[in-house]
Amino acid sequence: MNIFIQQIQQNLAYFLPETALVVTLCLSILAGLIFGKTPKVVAWFVFIGVGAALFFAVKQAGVSQEIFSGMIAVDPFAVFFKSLAAVCTLTIFLFSIFSSEVQTTVKRMAEYYSLLVAMTLGMFLMAGATNVLMMVLAMELTSLSSYIVAGYTKEAADSSEASLKYIIYGAVSSGIMLYGISILFGLTGAMDYAGINHSLTLNAPNYFALLTATIFIVVGFGYKISAVPFHFWTPDVYEGAPITITAFLSVASKAAGFAMMIRFFKVIFIDTTILAVPAGMWTSLYGFEWNKLLAILSVLTMTLGNLVAVWQDNLKRLLAYSSIAHAGYMLMGVVVLSNQGIAAVLIYLMMYLFMNLGAFFVVMLVANKTGSEDISAYRGLGYRAPLIGVAMAIFLVSLTGLPPTAGFIGKLYLFAALLDAKWIWLAVVGALNSVISLYYYARVLRYMFLRNPEGQTGSITLQRSEAILLLAFVIPTLLFGLYFGPLVELANASVQMFGIR
Amino acid sequence: MQEFIIWLQHPGLTHFLILSGLLFSLGLFAILTRRNAIMVLMGIELVLNAANINFVAFSRYVTTTLDGHVVAVFVIILAAAEAAILLAIVLNIYQNFNTVNVDEINQLKD
Numbered sequence: 001m002n003i004f005i006q007q008i009q010q011n012l013a014y015f016l017p018e019t020a021l022v023v024t025l026c027l028s029i030l031a032g033l034i035f036g037k038t039p040k041v042v043a044w045f046v047f048i049g050v051g052a053a054l055f056f057a058v059k060q061a062g063v064s065q066e067i068f069s070g071m072i073a074v075d076p077f078a079v080f081f082k083s084l085a086a087v088c089t090l091t092i093f094l095f096s097i098f099s100s101e102v103q104t105t106v107k108r109m110a111e112y113y114s115l116l117v118a119m120t121l122g123m124f125l126m127a128g129a130t131n132v133l134m135m136v137l138a139m140e141l142t143s144l145s146s147y148i149v150a151g152y153t154k155e156a157a158d159s160s161e162a163s164l165k166y167i168i169y170g171a172v173s174s175g176i177m178l179y180g181i182s183i184l185f186g187l188t189g190a191m192d193y194a195g196i197n198h199s200l201t202l203n204a205p206n207y208f209a210l211l212t213a214t215i216f217i218v219v220g221f222g223y224k225i226s227a228v229p230f231h232f233w234t235p236d237v238y239e240g241a242p243i244t245i246t247a248f249l250s251v252a253s254k255a256a257g258f259a260m261m262i263r264f265f266k267v268i269f270i271d272t273t274i275l276a277v278p279a280g281m282w283t284s285l286y287g288f289e290w291n292k293l294l295a296i297l298s299v300l301t302m303t304l305g306n307l308v309a310v311w312q313d314n315l316k317r318l319l320a321y322s323s324i325a326h327a328g329y330m331l332m333g334v335v336v337l338s339n340q341g342i343a344a345v346l347i348y349l350m351m352y353l354f355m356n357l358g359a360f361f362v363v364m365l366v367a368n369k370t371g372s373e374d375i376s377a378y379r380g381l382g383y384r385a386p387l388i389g390v391a392m393a394i395f396l397v398s399l400t401g402l403p404p405t406a407g408f409i410g411k412l413y414l415f416a417a418l419l420d421a422k423w424i425w426l427a428v429v430g431a432l433n434s435v436i437s438l439y440y441y442a443r444v445l446r447y448m449f450l451r452n453p454e455g456q457t458g459s460i461t462l463q464r465s466e467a468i469l470l471l472a473f474v475i476p477t478l479l480f481g482l483y484f485g486p487l488v489e490l491a492n493a494s495v496q497m498f499g500i501r
Numbered sequence: 502m503q504e505f506i507i508w509l510q511h512p513g514l515t516h517f518l519i520l521s522g523l524l525f526s527l528g529l530f531a532i533l534t535r536r537n538a539i540m541v542l543m544g545i546e547l548v549l550n551a552a553n554i555n556f557v558a559f560s561r562y563v564t565t566t567l568d569g570h571v572v573a574v575f576v577i578i579l580a581a582a583e584a585a586i587l588l589a590i591v592l593n594i595y596q597n598f599n600t601v602n603v604d605e606i607n608q609l610k611d
Contacts, residue, residue, distance in 0.1 A: 132572075133568075133571070133572050133575060136575075136576075136579075137575060137579070140579050140582075140583075144582055144583065144586055147586055147587075147590065148586060148589075148590075151590055151593060154593050154597075155597075156597075157597040157598065157608055158608060158609060160590065160593045160594050160597050160598075161594070161597075161598075161606050161607075161608055161609055162609065163590050163593075164538065164590050164591070164594050164603070164606060165609075167583075167586060167587050167590055168532075168538070168541055168545075168587075168603070171542075171545045171583050171587065172532055172544075172545060172548070175528070175545055175548035175549050175552065176529075176548065178548075178549060178552040178576060179521075179525055179548060179551055179552040179555065181552070182521075182552045182553075182555030182556045182559065182572075183555065185555075185556060185559050185568070185569060185572070186555060186558075186559035186563055189559070189563045189564040189566075190564075190568075191568045191572065235609075236609040239609050240609050
């Protein structure tokens with residue numbers, strides 16, 4: 001018994017990032033009670049708290065350790081996603097300062113910040129979870145907090161509708177996922193990934209039962225990364241929720257979903273008995289082709305996301321469908337069963353962080369000034385507000401994946417991984433989809449630069465701080481399109497997972 | 502018939518799996534057909550509890566550990582948290598829309 005407690009005490013040292021977040025979460029609720037009328041204090045407090053979590057997470061670089069009796073792994077893969085989530089949260093805090101939607105609700109600001117911290121905590125745990133129970137709890141922590149923040153501006157009918165749709169779809173898919181997990185538990189008798197893998201290696205279960213369980217579990221993952229056909233919540237929630245939350249959901253939540261899914265499939269279905277595979281590749285247990293399942297999902301996701309985005313007039317809704325399509329692109333990297341593919345997903349996520357958050361920041365600035373998210377508000381934006389117009393153009397070109405922007409590098413590595421693994425048809429589908437996406441991104445560009453600003457007279461002025469934050473997204477989007485060596489190295493180093501070669 | 506009664510009198514893993522399968526299907530059916538948000542919540546609870554029965558049954562008949570029981574306890578807590586949040590959201594919806602019928606709450610559309 002004493003040894004067990006000693007182990008927990010030793011493991012706590014590896015749990016510092018999460019501990020920092022828990023402390024921040026508890027104290028931010030208290031701070032909200034004390035400084036209720038001056039939300040700035042709470043904002044700075046949570047900013048420092050999440051910053052500390054990011055610092056501790058980065059300090060864990062290079063560690064490969066399993067803590068709390070195999071509940072959580074601290075490895076480069078987890079550290080990568082923790083840092084990504086923390087960076088994204090810090091950015092959203094900055095966005096919130098400029099968001100008129102959020103700033104009008106002074107009384108409830110502290111709740112907003114503490115819920116964002118809770119979501120971040122959930123993502124940290126999702127990134128490291130190596131036990132099915134831990135994974136479900138982490139996912140629910142993120143989801144439950146995001147249901148509430150999606151309806152944060154509760155007087156707005158749109159926002160409350162978004163939260164209702166979100167919680168119904170979310171609860172149903174996590175229920176189905178739990179049922180799938182229960183079947184997997186019945187087939188293997190273990191809850192931790194390594195144990196499930198061991199049990200599956202020793203004796204092959206009924207193929208049909210395993211397939212059913214996997215499909216049920218994929219429902220949960222698909223909902224989290226908004227893959228078709230589990231995407232129905234995405235457009236409505238993205239449109240109804242406050243823009244800061246939309247931006248957060250589209251990047252951090254999706255990244256955490258990918259972290260959870262990649263680790264789940266890789267650790268559980270890797271065949272450790274076959275040693276004669278090329279370095280960086282792995283094989284699935286007795287030819288159980290879960291990657292074919294994901295390939296179908298990937299094709300559906302990017303095609304539907306891109307095709308429906310063509311008809312959208314609301315920019316938030318357009319970016320929602322575009323984020324569905326991007327989930328499809330990233331799924332291609334998971335399909336190939338190689339570390340190269342996973343690294344490509346990580347690179348893509350880093351690029352996606354900058355370009356997508358930047359695009360949402362522009363949408364937020366325009367909505368602040370004009371009160372509209374409709375594409376007609378963007379008429380002649382390139383002349384009324386040159387900086388916003390040019391920045392948006394760069395983000396959209398990057399989202400399409402054209403050089404010399406970050407999005408191109410992301411796509412390049414994805415397609416390279418696909419071609420190396422001989423998934424040529426999937427690469428072709430992905431490339432065709434990029435062409436479709438050019439159409440609707442270019443449509444926004446046309447509104448911004450080739451239309452006269454009829455009825456939208458008056459230039460939009462930016463505050464200096466807003467311009468600086470905008471440039472903080474434009475510069476990386478351009479820079480990483482030209483100079484991306486360190487990012488690629490980081491991604492290649494971050495594919496290492498605990499307990500797997 | 503006699504055999505069926507004897508089979509019923511000796512519950513084993515199969516019985517529990519059939520029960521949980523039924524509950525799961527009924528839950529999904531409720532989610533898909535009910536229009537009242539509260540009834541949808543009931544369906545979700547059925548699905549979660551179907552998973553719980555599976556966990557406990559497998560824990561009893563397949564493994565020698567208590568893992569499944571622990572998961573069931575956590576899932577019960579989870580279901581309670583989810584219900585609390587959904588009810589709060591439904592209350593807010595009622596204030597904004599004056600209805601809890603999920604079909605009539607459709608301002609956001611393509």
